[in-house]
Amino acid sequence: MTRLLDRTFWGLTLGLFALLLLNFLLEEWMRSIGLQSLSRGCVAIGLLVLWRTGLVSFGHALFFGFGAYTVAMLQIIGINDIILLLIGGMATAGGLALVLGFLLRQYRAIFFALLNMAFSMILYGVLAKVESLGSTDGIGISQVTFFGFTASSEAYRPTLFVFAAIFAYIAAVGSHWYLKSTLGLMTMAVRENEIRVEYLGYSAEKAIHIKYVLSGVLAGVGGVIMALTVGHVDPDSMVYWTVSGDFVFITILAGTGNVGATFIGALVYELLRTYAFEFAPEIWQLILGGALLLIIMFLPDGLWSLRSEWRSRRALAAARSGKTEKGEAGQ
Amino acid sequence: MTHVLEVRDLQKSFGGVIAAHNINVTVDTGETIGIIGANGAGKTTFVNMVTGYLPPSGGTIEFLGGSVVGMHPREVTRLGLCRSFQVPQVFLSDSVFDNMIMAYGIAERTGLGLFTPIHTDERAARVDAQLKRYQIEDYRDAAASALPQGIRKLLDIAMATVRNPKLIMLDEPTSGISVEEKFGLMDIIMQALREEDTTVMFIEHDMEIVERFVDRVWAFYQGEIICDAPTAEAMMDEKVREFVIGQEYHPAHLEGSANA
Known part of the structure; x- marks a missing residue:
């Protein structure tokens, strides 16, 4: 129950190796979808961390965009290695979350959600005006080095995919462990009863602040991956409030039951959007909206609930056929 | 000997x-x-001020010899002054078990220890001992939302301690x-x-409970303590009888002698 190397850990590890193997087989367009899923998945994990505290952010494109633009700015000053860019993106997004957290931790519910959005719109407005960062046209991201090594042009995207998968893996496992820790489980306590948390001797606001910084860092990781994937950053595709909406969409789609499900949710979202746009360019928003509606109506706990559903059915079937439930007892 | 709690000239006003x-009160170990006191007499306001939930308008509050005025509830709690709630929090x-282990997890936090798993065998043993002490071990795996009121009250106090x-x-x-x-x-x-x-203070409306469990009574009336006396004495106090418990209340120790 308390082991760090639990089923989710092994599931994520298996997922990582599957991705690394798949990398040899994937067509470039599929790899691109994979990279974008990994990127948005990281941000959605950050939202999951907040969601479990009962907080929704409609503005996490703020940190996503901050991470992405950090890549552009670091490249301007000549820093071009993927590790340094990642650390830079995490630091700036996390630093921004740390500062804004002092204000945001005082707000809950719709105020929290919209205050995040307000900040993301301010960043959007600023970036749209800054000429040195290309204003509304954005700015290109050049190819990066990997620990100082330059990849050949055929090997560049596969290498990028390997690094992105490892980054996302570390983000997912770290978040999973965090959510199992005392501080991580305190999300539930804060959501349920802040007064009790306070009278147990801990500051509910501080707990929220820590979660907020963590979610900012995760969004920064997502932003860095996205900037390198797309090779271009601009305010509309990185910071605009609809980008924040995408992350909320993924979180609802995946459910908040498990960090692994978040990446599945991100992949499903990516496929849904790609195919909806390809086959029904006139009404693709209608398809996305319809999908969201169906999820909320029939799977309010997201895709992850399919698994628990399946397990309880299997348990029921096992019970009916008179078998022992050994397989389930360990859960 | 220092008092556990020493309150001097405590004031609080909300607007007018x-x-x-x-x-002015003291509590010894x-x-x-x-x-006691009617609704609105200032009982909960007093508790809220002492535990840091409300800042007083004036006066001093010393707990174990140190001032707690201006502290947050969490800081007062860490010093060893805790509270339970009228509506269980x-x-x-x-x-029930997860409530308790969360309470221990938060209470026993130590910096980076917050990043360690909440569930350890020693902590689980402490939870079970506490559940037993409050005689709610039968409800260990029940959802807190499904508990009878009395059990939920006990859980609240078990978490507070x-x-x-x-x-x-x-x-x-005992309300509700x-x-x-x-x-x-x-x-x-x-x-x-x-x-x-643990030294105990509790707010109570039922005078039979007060008589049975309490050494000393503070009677609140319109924000003031009109009586601070041993229980038997307070039950006979004219002002207390007029403003708090009512003239028709007959303390148990007198009732016994009257019947004899």
């Missing part, structure tokens, strides 16, 4: 309403104080509990608290 006026979506406080303030521990259950509930609470040498 005076909720506390010149409150091992005492059991009963706080528990984590409703979780089981995970730090083994020096002083605990119980806000109406049926008359038949009240005494049994208070027996459990007081026995558990005495085991830990």
Whole structure:
């Protein structure tokens, strides 16, 4: 129950190796979808961390965009290695979350959600005006080095995919462990009863602040991956409030039951959007909206609930056929 | 000897309403104080000020010789002054066990220790001991939202005492509990608290409970303490009878002699 190397850990590890193997087989367009899923998945994990505290952010494109633009700015000053860019993106997004957290931790519910959005719109407005960062046209991201090594042009995207998968893996496992820790489980306590948390001797606001910084860092990781994937950053595709909406969409789609499900949710979202746009360019928003509606109506706990559903059915079937439930007892 | 709690000239006003006026009281180790008074007399305001939830407008509050004025509830709690609530403050979506282990997890936090798993065998053993002490071990795996009121009250107090406080303030521990259950509930609470040498103050409306469990009574009336006396004396106090408990109330110790 308390082991760090639990089923989710092994599931994520298996997922990582599957991705690394798949990398040899994937067509470039599929790899691109994979990279974008990994990127948005990281941000959605950050939202999951907040969601479990009962907080929704409609503005996490703020940190996503901050991470992405950090890549552009670091490249301007000549820093071009993927590790340094990642650390830079995490630091700036996390630093921004740390500062804004002092204000945001005082707000809950719709105020929290919209205050995040307000900040993301301010960043959007600023970036749209800054000429040195290309204003509304954005700015290109050049190819990066990997620990100082330059990849050949055929090997560049596969290498990028390997690094992105490892980054996302570390983000997912770290978040999973965090959510199992005392501080991580305190999300539930804060959501349920802040007064009790306070009278147990801990500051509910501080707990929220820590979660907020963590979610900012995760969004920064997502932003860095996205900037390198797309090779271009601009305010509309990185910071605009609809980008924040995408992350909320993924979180609802995946459910908040498990960090692994978040990446599945991100992949499903990516496929849904790609195919909806390809086959029904006139009404693709209608398809996305319809999908969201169906999820909320029939799977309010997201895709992850399919698994628990399946397990309880299997348990029921096992019970009916008179078998022992050994397989389930360990859960 | 220093007092556990020493309050001097405590004042509180909300706009024009005076909720506390010149409150001067002390509490010694091992005492059991009963706080009585009508609704709006300032009882909960007093508890809120002492535990840091409300800042006083004036006066001093010293706990174990140190001032706690201006502290947050969490800081006061860490010093060993805890409270329970009239409406139990528990984590409703979780089981009794998970409520308790969360309480211990938060209370025993130490910096980076917050990043370690909450569930350890030693902690689970402490949870079970605490559940047993408050006689709610049968509800260990029940959801907190599905508990009977009395059990939820006990859970609230069990969570409030995970730090083994020096002083605990119980806000109406028997409100919402049926008359038949009240005494049994208070027996459990007081026995558990005495085991830990906790000094107790509680707000109570039922004078039979007060007479049975309390050494000393503070009677609140319109933000002031109109009587601070041993229980038997306070029950006979003219002002207390007029403003708080009513003339028709007959203390148990007198009733016994009248019948004889």
